[in-house]
Amino acid sequence: MIDASFEGFRYHKPLPNFYKVENPDNPKREISDDLLIELLELAKEYNFSGISYSKLSDEFKADFDIDIDNVLIFKFLMGDDIIKMDSSKDKCKLMDIEFQEYGAHVFEFADFLRKNGFQADLIHPLDDNLSLRAIALQSNDCVITRSNMCLFKDGIHNGFFMIHTSIDNLPFKSVNDMLWVPDFCSTCGVCIERCPENAFDENEKVLRKVCTAHREGCNDCLLRCPFYKRGYDKVYKRYLRMQKRRENE
Secondary structure (H helix, E strand, O other), X not given: OOOOOOXXXXXXOOOOOOOXXXXXXXXXXXXXXXXXXXXXXXXXHOOOOEEEEEEOOHHHHHHHOOOOOEEEXXXXXXXXXXXXXXXXXXXXXHHHXXXXXXXXXXXXXXXXXXXXXXXXXXXXXXXXXXXHHHHHHOOOOEEEOOOOOEEEOOEOOEEEEEEEEOOOOOOOOOOOOOOOHHHXXXXXXXXXXXXXXXXXXXXXXXXXXXXXXHHHOOOHHXXXXXXXXXXXXXXXXXXXXXXXXXXXX
């Protein structure tokens, strides 16, 4: 267990460097299906919910002034026992312990790839100059909800870490089949209506200086969200019924 006692609390502490293997001099560009499955099984062994894959476009790389192409997104579901705690600094510390423990395993995934001949480097999760959510959206495997959270089908309470790699033949998605979510969110709005801090402006944008999620771990919008309470598949079925009613009106 990683020590939770530290001074000058920030939402997350920087991760220590846990690499044990150096990057290869001439990294491979293609991975076999069997080796990719082995990596996924290793992630599941440490309770990660899955892996998504982003192929960064030239336009995206130019916008963020970066020179990386292929990204693996290691997703984990934040613990319900912590999420349901009352907001407090102690809750934030527990959230950080969870973050640190999952993060330590991501270095193992990087080492696994390096041992097998691939370049693999953790994208710093606290880099203020690079939006990890924007990289996540490039995967076509998630959307941003009305409450400004990143929703994967695994769950809205996803945390994630990213590794950029030399592997060109990852199973990238070309189409995002979750683009119905903003339409559903527009009919809901419970996250805005029930926010205890009134942390949304007149345009329904989150006011980060008002929202206490990063200071006290408030999760009210998450706990009230249908995607958390019912799960992606049930909400999608509800949306299809709603669409059918619209068509019949």
